Amino acid sequence: MKAPILYISIPCYNEEEALAKTIDHLLVVMNNLINSELISKESRLLFIDDGSKDRTWEVIKSKHQRERMVLGLKLSINSGHQKALLSGLMFSRKFADCVISMDADLQDDIWVVKDFVVKYLEGFEVVYGVRKSRDKDTWFKRVSAESFYKLMLKLGVPVIFNHADYRLLSSRVLNHLNEFKETNLFLRGIIPLIGFRSCTIEYDRKERIAGESKYPLKKMLAFAWDGITSFSNKPIRLVTTVGFISLGISAAVGLYALFSKLADHTVSGWTSIMISLWFIGSIQLLALGVIGEYISKIYSEVKRRPLYIVEEYLTESTEFKLDIEPTLIRELRK
Template sequence: MNKPILTIVVPCYNEEAVLTETVSRLRDTLERACRDQLISPQSTLLFVDDGSRDRTWTVIKHSIEDYKEVTGLKLSRNFGHQNALIAGMETANPYSDCVITIDADLQDDVNAINNFLIKYHEGFDVVYGVRNKRETDTFFKRNTALLFYKVMERLGVKMIPNHADFRLLSRRVLDEFVNYHEENVFLRGMIPLLGFKSTEVYYNRAERFAGKTKYPLKKMINFAIDGITSFSIVPIRMVTVLGGTVVGVGFLIGLYALIQHVLGHAVSGWTSMILSIWLIGGMQLTAIGVIGEYIGKIFKETKHRPRYTIEKQLVSATTKDRFKTTAL
């Protein structure tokens, strides 16, 4: 069996509380996969510090000193979870046959990684980690997530329900992915667009091992808006349809008012006038907001700014010859 070089990419943002345990579990996972002849002994862990304000980078540096398979990437500031993933994927691509991305909070089951690799050896280029159930989520988060997937499906966006960013990608998927240069990144929608042979591995999602979630309600809302507006123009079309509907209703109301005037039954109505003003005004503001969201994204895309900036890249002394070390 051919033994591929695997890199496990782990984005980190203020993960000091959990990172030591994460390093330990992922090292055990690499060792087990090596024993099972699934990966090469040259396989590594790549931790990407996304501008953390705690001791995350210090923990990463100590791990690099202690373990030859641990490498680290420090971004110059917080670029966001999706960009941190891309930084790790693009850095790992030149020396890896496949990459697995996983969050640092240990909610995704590291034991499923062996199953990912088995599917890779069966010829799959993309392996999605999919939750069996969402019992660890709150009632609100569970139901809003299901609503989000349904909305995205109705908008024509291909996504894998109950899949986050726990996945395996082969090198040829990564080679193709680098051709996607958009500023507004939504990996859960972008990866299925590539169209390579894919499959799913189901696992039970655990509670966060330590620390606090990095996706509060505000970030979840922004994430959902980015996902919708990055892959579909249906919201703008809906605004157009809504505008046409309002014009049609307005025409009928005007016709009714004209008939009442001719019949001599016209009565000035303050309430109906105020309600009409508020209704139409609210619709106009909503329409402007939706259109503005798309214009804002166009504005960002035209700048062509880099999605991330690497400040430091560190590897252990025993594996330095396999990496290009930078210190910007």
């Protein structure tokens, strides 16, 4: 069997401190795989600068000038991790037999790449990298992360437990991924929907080699909520359920008030009135908030704006660059 062309797609946002080491480490991995004849010499590393404010793009350009294996895409603005990742996947599918996505901080065990490729050669078209444990995480992060996966599964979102975005996808899977046109991206939920033969590889997640995490609690919560609302209508059904429960409670309170009136046991109480008003008001605001979230998703989808725009390319093919550079990257997805 001919050795496959492998692309590794790495989104980067303000990774100046870690990026040079990341590239050097990945070059060692890629050259080892090429020397072992597991992957083709045409395999490449693709780094996507997601609108970084530091010297991330300068580091990528410098490495590209010295190493033909290093390619780069520079997005015009910060589009977000999922969209940056998608831009790399859609670019890579034009040239690669399979693509591995990972983060730029080397927390994902890069030596597992070989295991991914071996599984691909065995016929698996999707290989998920799954964390063995979260022993190195803080108690809060471990509990919140595991609760997130359990909640997603209960809501019917087809996520892989303890899997982030470290995975291998075949070109066939990527071509089908191209058919998913939604603006609200949650790739961890979309990939399992595509199907095809898949497996998991367990690995130990490491500490960042440099820099700080680009996913603080606020972003993690926003990401989790996007995943839930993009894949499940259960929250909005929950609002309906709460509405019926509230209606039942109101009916019971109404009957109690009526019987109290007939029995002449009524006592005017400010507290009970205020509690009822606050309860009903909070239910209404909660319902409006959840409905509003879904309406905002619809609003984003119907506008059909491009997910990202590539400002600059670092590739080997001048012809390819001239062909697509004046257009939006969305054209790659047609």
